[in-house]
Amino acid sequence: MRAAIFRGAFAIQVEQIPDAALLEPTDAVVQITHACICGTDLWPYRGQGPYQPGWQIGHEWMGIVQDIGSEVRTIKRGDRVIASYDFCDGTCEFCLQGLDSACVQGGLWGFGHEGGQAEAIRACFADATLVVVPPEVEGDEALLKAILPLTDVMAAGHHAAVSANVRAGGRVAVIGDGAVGLCATLAARRLGAEQIIVLGHQPQRLALARQFGATDIITSNGDEAVQQALEMTQGGAQAVLECVGAKETIQMAVTLSRPGGTVGFVGAPHGQEVPLGHMFSSNIGLRGGLAPARAYLPELLAEVLAGRLDPSSVLDRTVSLAEVAAGYAAMDQRQAIKVMVRP
Amino acid sequence: MRAAIFRGAFAIQVEQIPDAALLEPTDAVVQITHACICGTDLWPYRGQGPYQPGWQIGHEWMGIVQDIGSEVRTIKRGDRVIASYDFCDGTCEFCLQGLDSACVQGGLWGFGHEGGQAEAIRACFADATLVVVPPEVEGDEALLKAILPLTDVMAAGHHAAVSANVRAGGRVAVIGDGAVGLCATLAARRLGAEQIIVLGHQPQRLALARQFGATDIITSNGDEAVQQALEMTQGGAQAVLECVGAKETIQMAVTLSRPGGTVGFVGAPHGQEVPLGHMFSSNIGLRGGLAPARAYLPELLAEVLAGRLDPSSVLDRTVSLAEVAAGYAAMDQRQAIKVMVRP
Known part of the structure; x- marks a missing residue:
């Protein structure tokens, strides 16, 4: 499959990598339909921070479940799911109090883990990390675009x-x-x-x-x-x-x-x-601090679905995965507030 | 009357000053029965901060009301009253939300205002600033000593x-x-x-x-x-x-x-x-930050009176007003945690 790879400052490349696949029984594989470039992604893009060449990049994404591990209970193949920028186990002290950003087994997509600017992704702790979006949204691109910022910036x-x-x-x-x-x-x-x-x-x-x-x-x-x-x-x-x-x-x-x-x-x-x-x-x-975005997702998703919240206008440019480098450049040069990526 | 006056670093003197008297119709005059030396008083004592020679000192006190102004409604002569370290008008936005330490007309006793290490004090905004202590406490020195820290350190x-x-x-x-x-x-x-x-x-x-x-x-x-x-x-x-x-x-x-x-x-x-x-x-x-001590006083006073709260042990030395300089020295040299002053 194709994925955006960080190769150094100002070098985001779309490369062929092994297909996303189940590793743990709690994993899901998700085909990504929508992703974003985040202001945070501009740090490694600009050569700031410890991002390593070869790492996947992108932590804002949603898509359709392709496969699930044997222990996944709340997600099924064909579901549309959205993830927050952080994955989390859903069972630790901090997840239980709604502070998934401090999850003891958690982390951020990219940063050495699977990245969201890609055709597909292995989502760990699928039951905890993924939130199902009801099927009525399919085909309503305006609504999907309003949901997407809940992964990070709206949270x-x-x-x-x-x-x-x-x-x-x-x-x-x-x-x-x-x-x-x-x-x-x-x-x-x-x-x-x-x-x-x-x-x-x-x-x-x-x-x-x-x-x-x-x-x-x-x-x-x-x-x-x-x-x-x-x-x-x-x-x-x-x-x-x-x-x-x-x-x-x-x-x-x-x-x-x-x-x-x-x-x-x-x-x-x-x-x-x-x-x-x-x-x-x-x-x-x-x-x-780091938003507990997973904890906020159900509440904010319900608001978007009810028509009471619409942050979609922050996504003022759309690129294909092949064009992702141009998306980074547009954000870096402040020609776009935030770029949506359609793999 | 006699009062402790700051004369410079390591120089707290008991001096004769004009008797406390009503200036505003919202004032009360209180004969001080108990006061304290605060850790904060050690800053000017040690020559730190902008305390000016000639200023009265002491912001923790309680006593018996001697006189009230014509507009005072909730306090009467003979009442035992306790003040918080800060005076306040009781009517501003911040007082109304329980943040008397941010009162727009408020201030601290001492610091250019009347001080509490004295025989008596003019208490401005008496209705707002003073809290009546029920008469049953009279003669119960242990209980009075448990109430006194509510002025500041317990708050x-x-x-x-x-x-x-x-x-x-x-x-x-x-x-x-x-x-x-x-x-x-x-x-x-x-x-x-x-x-x-x-x-x-x-x-x-x-x-x-x-x-x-x-x-x-x-x-x-x-x-x-x-x-x-x-x-x-x-x-x-x-x-x-x-x-x-x-x-x-x-x-x-x-x-x-x-x-x-x-x-x-x-x-x-x-x-x-x-x-x-x-x-x-x-x-x-x-x-x-600065405690809204006046807002906390009723709750904490009720707890002390009910026997559920007793901070009196922090007052581990007592001096007369004449001996107040020795009290400062004892706190400065850490020979006492906190000194009570009995004018």
């Missing part, structure tokens, strides 16, 4: 909002206008926020933020942006959704929080610095 | 436990064996923690930690302490109560948290560094 945006305790009627600030920031905006609206200020710089993305529920937009930087946000919120946002992870944006997130507020951070953090003194004097909390 | 310990989501049956680590760490231990036990590990270095304080509910003690430092805590908890504590505020202890608090856990931090933080990457990968939250 991350939701996690930011949940971690920051977004409440109905509250004032929310979203830092970042990438796919996660846009999904966080959608999540904040869904949870009933009254004011949603999005801080970003890309006009097209900010226009989408408006569609997703942003009530105010801030395009300035640093202290000026913080001052604007403090004025707009009359003293700070109760919930700040940090969707970038830069040292400056984490600082900004704390600084524009209202006393007693919470920063939900889902941008992988660079650096270690946080304005701890301000957190202390104003009782501002900081919580977040 | 701080409780805030650490609440901020860290201490739950019945949970595994808790308390960093610090000072008065706040000891009160945090008591708070964790009261909230039903099953395992309470206290990290500290002073044998006498650690013995008191055992009395207060510690199930395990760790006296080693740094990585060794973290390793011991991780082993004892089989992978980390769900709630870590950081009661020191040093850069190393904040690092330690995050590192010995269990995935999905929370650090409740109430030690005023030094430095800005936090292991953000570990917080991110393991979804560890950080929340805390």
Whole structure:
């Protein structure tokens, strides 16, 4: 079968690899119909982090079950399934409390495991990892495209909002206008926020933020942006959704929080610095991290199927598997927010 | 009247100042019967921070109401009242949500305002700031001594436990064996923690930690302490109560948290560094700060009066107001955990 392979910085190649096959009795083999390129995939693409040449890449995917191991109980051949970016055993302490991202046997697709930018994939812990999508969606490409972001970016945006305790009627600030920031905006609206200020710089993305529920937009930087946000919120946002992870944006997130507020951070953090003194004097909390996307999937899938949630617009370009390298280049050059791959 | 005045590093003097008197119709004048020296008072005592010579000092006190302003409604002459370390208006957004430490008109006793290590005090916003203690306590010095720490250190310990989501049956680590760490231990036990590990270095304080509910003690430092805590908890504590505020202890608090856990931090933080990457990968939250002590007072007072909470042992020395300088020296030299002052 064909799969995207990381060969070094700026070198994603589609190569022939052995067909996906069952290894464990708890595995399923899934034919991938839809996958995505993630902002996280751009790190190895840009030569950052310890991604090794030869590894498969891609952790966002869904498809049709081709085969199941002898111990798989909840999934059957022909089912459409979606996976979260992380696989998990479903039985450990952390899975049982809904924190699959900390699963003791878990991991991320790619990163030395099977990757999602491929024609098919061996899905380990199939009962725990895969969620069945009802057959009514078949043929409804708009609906399938709305479901696909639940694998990662929509879960991350939701996690930011949940971690920051977004409440109905509250004032929310979203830092970042990438796919996660846009999904966080959608999540904040869904949870009933009254004011949603999005801080970003890309006009097209900010226009989408408006569609997703942003009530105010801030395009300035640093202290000026913080001052604007403090004025707009009359003293700070109760919930700040940090969707970038830069040292400056984490600082900004704390600084524009209202006393007693919470920063939900889902941008992988660079650096270690946080304005701890301000957190202390104003009782501002900081919580977040890798989203427990598998735990969120059933709730968010039901919302999409009910027509109450539609993050599909973050997928603004589609490529075939053969064209995947062009998809990486488009995201790297910010010509696309997020690219869908159709193997 | 006589009051403790800060005159510079290591110079706390009892001086004659004008009698406490009503200034605003919302004031009360309280004759102070019991006060404390706080670990925080040691900062100016040691020449740290911006405390100005001539300022009164002391923010932990209770006493008997001598006079009330014309607009005071809930307090009357002769009432025994206790104040939290912070005064507050009781009407602002933050007071109404139980975060009096962020009151828009609030502040701390001392720090340029009236101080509690004195014969009497003008208490502003009397209706909001003061809590009436029922008259049955009069003459019961043991009970009064159990109530007094609610002004600050017991509230701080409780805030650490609440901020860290201490739950019945949970595994808790308390960093610090000072008065706040000891009160945090008591708070964790009261909230039903099953395992309470206290990290500290002073044998006498650690013995008191055992009395207060510690199930395990760790006296080693740094990585060794973290390793011991991780082993004892089989992978980390769900709630870590950081009661020191040093850069190393904040690092330690995050590192010995269990995935999905929370650090409740109430030690005023030094430095800005936090292991953000570990917080991110393991979804560890950080929340805390200045305790909303006024909001906690009614609940904690009821517990003390019912005999279910007794932090009095943290007050291991008593001095008269005239002897207050000796009290500071005893705390500075760690000859006392916490000193009670009887004006």
